[in-house]
Amino acid sequence: MTVIVVSGTGTEIGKTVVTAALSAVATASGRSVAVLKPAQTGVGPGEPGDVEEVLRLSGAAKGAELARFPEPLAPGTAARRAGLAPVRPDAVAAAARELADTHDLVLVEGAGGLLVRFDEEGGTLADAARLLGAPVLVVTPAGLGTLNSTTLTAEALRARGIEQLGVVIGSWPESPDLAERCNLADLPEAAGAPLLGAVPAGAGGLPAAEFRAAAASWLAPALGGTWDATAFAAAAGA
Template sequence: MAVIVVTGTGTEVGKTVVTAAVAAAFRAQGRSVAVVKPTQTGIAAGEDGDVAEVVRLGGDVTGVELARFPEPLAPATAARRAKMAAVRPGDVVEAVEKLAAEHDLVLVEGAGGLLVRLDEDGATLADVARLLAAPVIVVVAAGLGTLNTTALTAEALRARKLEQLGVVVGSWPGEPDLAERCNLADLPEAAGAPLLGAVPERAGSLAPSEFRARAGSWLAPPLGGVWDAETFGAAVR
């Protein structure tokens, strides 16, 4: 599995921290890792973006950002308003293939959700995954509403015949409420795919050394960790 695409059910669900955790878990196994961010919006030139955060937390990781646009909008809209060239799926594939030739794993972190438009032709991260023939991790929220958005994303993946590797809760609360505890059991059914991890809230605020040491305990073996959904679920019920 040389390439994994990381998407989410929306914005602010924890994609970047999950990407960093996966990178750290595989780095702990001695594997070389690269991360590609096709587009970063709402960030000015010179500011640290998501790639810098993955590198800061994940450790010795190669980071590549293909484009950034100043306004916090969907990539296609942000590119159009900035009068800048949009990033197209072929651009992403070219960058990923070069990195895959030199790394054991390449993570492609999308912006927003799976079907956010990348360009004026309506291309999305789903098109990138299709061209790469890469499995997809879906980062999901913990609370109310997550079952619906998870099911919708899973349906979109199935409609495009894309492999969903599994789902990861991007920010698991220290004191989960009833809905969050119930959602933990219901998410695999909503997704039609296994639950592959739960990253604790505010994990991104940990010191990088502690983040790297703990990352594997948040993720299941397919993502380089030792986390077990059944054991975790029993502990929080």
């Protein structure tokens, strides 16, 4: 795969850290990785955004950000309120293709969920993925409520004919509760796709060297890592 779109079932659920883990694993294997953020919201000029965080943690070759809007809102709303031009799906697809010409892997990290609006016409990350013909990796929370949002995201992907690579839990707690343990078995059924990893809570706060050394243990072999869903569930008491 040359391009992977990383989306989520919502916001603040670990997409950036999962993107960094994917990037770290691919970079460690000798692949050149570019990270593309179509729209960064809630970050002012000169402040580090998600792309900078992914590069810091993973050591990826290149990062690109198509637009930045200061208010922490959906990209379309943030662009309108700032009086700035929105990002459109065709521009996202074009930028990803350009990066793919010179890199082995391009990771496109969305903002919020799959169907958050980019522009006034209702363009979304799903539209960009469809234009690219790229698969989508869905990042989801571990706890109660995640099955519904994961199911809805999977249904939206299927309705658009977009491949779902699988699901990664963006923040796995040190002491999981009953719902979190049960969700290890239920998430693949809800998604209609495999569970491909679980990133521990707080991973984004690790020093970069420790993050890179551990990243493969959080992701399944399909994503270049060593994580095993069955062994993980057994260790969690699921």
